[in-house]
Amino acid sequence: MIARPAISSAIQQALNRSRIVALVGPRQSGKTTLAREFLQPTSLNYFDLEDPVSLARLAEPMTALRGLTGLVVIDEIQRQPELFPILRVLADRQPLPARFLILGSASPDLIQRSSESLAGRLETIAIGGFSLAEVGVAAQRQHWLRGGFPLSFLAASDADSLTWRKNFVQTFLEQDLLQLGVRTPTATLLRFWAMVAHYHGQIWNAAEPARSLGLSEPTIRRYLDLLEGLFMVRQLPPWHTNLKKRQVKSPKVYFRDTGLLHYLLGTRTELELETHPKSGASWEGYVIEEVLKAAAPDEAYFWATHNGAELDLLLLKHGRKIGVECKRMDAPRLTASMQTAVTDLALDQLIVVYPGERPYPLAEKINVLPLDTLVSQGESALFP
Numbered sequence: 001m002i003a004r005p006a007i008s009s010a011i012q013q014a015l016n017r018s019r020i021v022a023l024v025g026p027r028q029s030g031k032t033t034l035a036r037e038f039l040q041p042t043s044l045n046y047f048d049l050e051d052p053v054s055l056a057r058l059a060e061p062m063t064a065l066r067g068l069t070g071l072v073v074i075d076e077i078q079r080q081p082e083l084f085p086i087l088r089v090l091a092d093r094q095p096l097p098a099r100f101l102i103l104g105s106a107s108p109d110l111i112q113r114s115s116e117s118l119a120g121r122l123e124t125i126a127i128g129g130f131s132l133a134e135v136g137v138a139a140q141r142q143h144w145l146r147g148g149f150p151l152s153f154l155a156a157s158d159a160d161s162l163t164w165r166k167n168f169v170q171t172f173l174e175q176d177l178l179q180l181g182v183r184t185p186t187a188t189l190l191r192f193w194a195m196v197a198h199y200h201g202q203i204w205n206a207a208e209p210a211r212s213l214g215l216s217e218p219t220i221r222r223y224l225d226l227l228e229g230l231f232m233v234r235q236l237p238p239w240h241t242n243l244k245k246r247q248v249k250s251p252k253v254y255f256r257d258t259g260l261l262h263y264l265l266g267t268r269t270e271l272e273l274e275t276h277p278k279s280g281a282s283w284e285g286y287v288i289e290e291v292l293k294a295a296a297p298d299e300a301y302f303w304a305t306h307n308g309a310e311l312d313l314l315l316l317k318h319g320r321k322i323g324v325e326c327k328r329m330d331a332p333r334l335t336a337s338m339q340t341a342v343t344d345l346a347l348d349q350l351i352v353v354y355p356g357e358r359p360y361p362l363a364e365k366i367n368v369l370p371l372d373t374l375v376s377q378g379e380s381a382l383f384p
Contacts, residue, residue: 004030004134008037010125015071018123019091020100025127026231027176028168030150031103032075038101039073049076061086069097078104084117091121105176105230128231129153129257131293137372144286145270147259158269165263177226188213192223196233196253197264201281204235204253231256239301239314241345248304254285280328287326287353287371288313294378309340315382322382323350334362342366351382
């Protein structure tokens with residue numbers, strides 16, 4: 001087992017201040033394991049909505065939940081959205097005899113229903129798989145190849161990890177999307193997801209996959225929004241500022257888990273990853289996810305102009321603007337694009353993250369930082 005103290009602490013703090021805490025994230029990301037730190041499944045206060053026994057106990061939900069005290073955990077709550085109004089009533093009692101930790105596979109339906117029924121009562125914590133800080137920097141190459149899903153990362157071999165990811169993708173396409181009302185054939189959805197994998201790290205354009213799949217652009221955009229709502233992909237929005245330069249206004253698309261990306265790209269081993277044409281883009285997305293986990297910014301964007309100037313990541317937090325560039329090279333050098341970004345965006349600092357071992361300055365406000373140092377120092381590396 002790999003400890004996840006930061007997430008556990010965040011859950012505990014949320015439970016101390018909020019009546020209901022929602023822990024959401026993709027399937028198999030470790031939500032149930034984290035919940036077991038606070039309440040064991042053998043407790044009468046634990047309900048798993050994939051368990052027939054729990055479903056039977058909740059046949060009369062108000063009767064089942066009203067008399068419970070302390071912490072109550074409800075797993076896979078998106079399977080019974082009718083529980084949300086009942087939780088609202090129970091959370092409004094004074095004095096409050098119980099608090100609720102609800103777990104669910106992240107979905108637009110779950111978020112929408114909970115926000116409507118539990119407004120002002122709910123605090124949401126979103127999680128993904130293991131971060132590099134959790135598995136340790138020594139495991140960086142394995143973590144990059146296999147991704148952060150616990151059963152993929154901890155598999156006995158790369159082959160076993162690949163098999164797990166294959167089964168995960170099949171279940172996701174055949175069951176999870178079907179539950180959200182997507183009736184498109186699985187083969188078509190798999191082709192779409194593979195197309196998204198080839199867009200990883202690029203500006204999104206719905207027209208090309210729409211033509212290839214014979215679907216409308218609104219349908220393609222809806223599919224991408226579903227993947228984002230289920231934490232499979234990230235649509236990084238563009239930053240606009242008052243410049244005379246023409247700026248890119250479409251989002252960039254990244255897979256949030258590089259293990260799934262590599263499966264869909266047909267990349268099975270470290271050697272194949274090193275030589276794949278998308279290797280650089282994969283590493284860029286990997287670093288972006290680790291930066292976002294470490295920095296927890298208020299807002300995150302990318303920036304690009306049609307003249308060629310660009311910035312991989314723009315972070316806003318504490319009233320400061322920090323730029324991040326991801327360079328998979330031995331010794332990054334100063335570029336005109338970096339200097340343009342610092343000037344045009346009025347950056348407080350630009351950090352160039354690379355896989356080396358030594359931090360060093362490039363210019364005023366521009367510094368090179370090893371990925372290992374970023375992970376070990378966390379937020380303070382970017383917002384000292």
